Amino acid sequence: MENEKDLNERDLAKEAEEKSALSEEEILSQEETAEAEPETDELSEAREKIASLESQVEESESKLLRVQADFENYKRRARMDAESAQKYRAxxxxxxxxxxxxxxxxxxxxxxxxxxxxxxxxxxxxxxxxxxxxxxxxxxxxxxxxxxxxxxxxxxxxxxxxxxxxxxxxxxxxxxxxxxxxxxxxxxxxxxxxx
Amino acid sequence: MENEKDLNERDLAKEAEEKSALSEEEILSQEETAEAEPETDELSEAREKIASLESQVEESESKLLRVQADFENYKRRARMDAESAQKYRAxxxxxxxxxxxxxxxxxxxxxxxxxxxxxxxxxxxxxxxxxxxxxxxxxxxxxxxxxxxxxxxxxxxxxxxxxxxxxxxxxxxxxxxxxxxxxxxxxxxxxxxxx
Known part of the structure; x- marks a missing residue:
């Protein structure tokens, strides 16, 4: 593709125009660039995937921390309730x-x-x-x-x-x-x- | 919480399908473009990263499930202990x-x-x-x-x-x-x- 571009010097200006137009489109729509450059697309998809997985990891880890904190609170409260019930049992x-x-x-x-x-x-x-x-x-x-x-x-x-x-x-x-x-x-x- | 989990699981399954579809393309495109593409390194790094993140997600989600199960067991036991303590308190x-x-x-x-x-x-x-x-x-x-x-x-x-x-x-x-x-x-x- 690079070679083709070099050979078709006459079309350079036109291509440049198209490319810059494309860049603007890229901002608007990643789907269109996907067709134009499949490798880049795979990489950007991979990066999206990484970002999404990273936020998933973050989310499930913060969820884990919350559940663990709830668990600890529950244990402490249950212990206090049990002590109080024991103290005044009669x-x-x-x-x-x-x-x-x-x-x-x-x-x-x-x-x-x-x-x-x-x-x-x-x-x-x-x-x-x-x-x-x-x-x-x-x-x-x-x-x-x-x-x-x-x-x-x-x-x-x-x-x-x-x-x-x-x-x-x-x-x-x-x-x-x-x-x-x-x-x-x-x-x-x-x-x-x-x- | 259960619904969220179900949704996440569904998303994961969908993503897994997409990924395996991609993987077939990847196999073909890797053969064709291995030397030509400098992104391959980045891409393979990204894939490693994805694999590692996926196992992290899996790990922290199964940890979450374990902690939630422990929590439920603890609650049930604490309730039973409290009932028994209450029953024979005097x-x-x-x-x-x-x-x-x-x-x-x-x-x-x-x-x-x-x-x-x-x-x-x-x-x-x-x-x-x-x-x-x-x-x-x-x-x-x-x-x-x-x-x-x-x-x-x-x-x-x-x-x-x-x-x-x-x-x-x-x-x-x-x-x-x-x-x-x-x-x-x-x-x-x-x-x-x-x-």
Whole structure:
């Protein structure tokens, strides 16, 4: 083709015109140049292919990174959820048991008038201690009250009053025990607070 | 995401066809133009590049599929673990409470000799019922014993004996209550079994 061009010198100008016209066309349409020069076309096709594959690689690698990041986040969250579920696992049962424990506390306040009553109460006190111990081993704690500064997170004030020897805003009486499970308040204690 | 993948796969297949069509031309054109064309080097480099990129795409896509599959497996396992942890969440506290409940059962067997004792026992029976109810609401059940066929999963035989009116291998007496938490035996009951 090069030789042909050299031989046909007369047509050079014309060809140059055509070529420059073609170049403009090239910009517009690669398909037309494809017919004119098959080798170049293969190369440019290959380059397009490379570009497309490179963006595919990039895409699937960034997708992989995203999925891996999601996976890690999910694992971390699942671990935290499992820890929290483990930490407070007995909360439901504890909440169910507290009313029984309240009644137990009240029932033990009876003054024993004879030996049999005294012996029964002693047995019941042992059962009560065992029950409280079982709850303690799961992380249940009584909330401290009398003498402590009133804390609305721990104490529910149901009465106010004056009491000698107590600072203002101090718990002076406990009506019902409150409980925490580890760092979580299961039920605040019901108290009387000094003014 | 699945659709995207399907589309990509379809594109890949189409591209593969185009490529193999091209390859036939390539074989012919390479023979004809091998020495004439300086692009051949570039082109063969480009082809190597394409092959390497294609294997990269394949590799990172199969890696993506593996990670996605791992992720799904992990999610499923985490869900199952969470369900199981949730189902038996109170098991530890229940196991701690059972000895207290045993003593409670024993303490309530006293024969009341006077009014005060009777009244105290009534109060304690109420507390006991509340406690049993709290455990029940968490899924705790007493294991049935007397009259049931002996089942080594549920019953621990500590004695054997004869008893009129009982089939062989039947529980004839209960020494200590056993408990299940949902479908899991927390403690088998201690029983006497007929020979």
């Amino acid at each position: 909360q439901n049962l504890i909440s169910e048991i507290l009313p029984a424990l309240d009644n137990f506390d009240r029932a033990l306040k009876v003054e024993a008038s004879d030996e049999q009553t005294k012996s029964i109460l002693q047995g019941m006190e042992m059962v009560h201690r065992q029950l409280v111990q079982a709850l303690k081993s799961e992380g249940v704690e009584e909330i401290e009250t009398v003498g402590k500064t009133f804390d609305p997170h721990l104490h529910q004030a149901v009465m106010q009053g004056e009491e000698e020897g107590f600072e203002p805003n101090t718990v002076i009486e406990e009506f019902q025990k409150g409980y925490k499970l580890k760092d979580r308040v299961i039920r605040p204690s019901m108290v009387k607070v000094s003014q | 098991q530890n506290l229940i196991s701690e409470i059972l000895p207290a409940l045993d003593n409670f059962d024993r303490a309530l067997k006293v024969e009341a000799s006077d009014e005060q004792t009777k009244s105290i026992l009534q109060g304690m029976e109420m507390v006991h019922r509340q406690l049993v109810q709290a455990l029940k609401s968490e899924g705790v059940e007493e294991i049935e014993t007397v009259g049931k066929t002996f089942d080594p999963h549920l019953h621990q035989a500590v004695m054997q004996g004869e008893e009129e009116g009982f089939e062989p291998n039947t529980v004839i007496e209960e020494f200590q209550k056993g408990y299940k938490l949902k479908d899991r035996v927390i403690r088998p009951s201690m029983v006497k079994v007929s020979q």
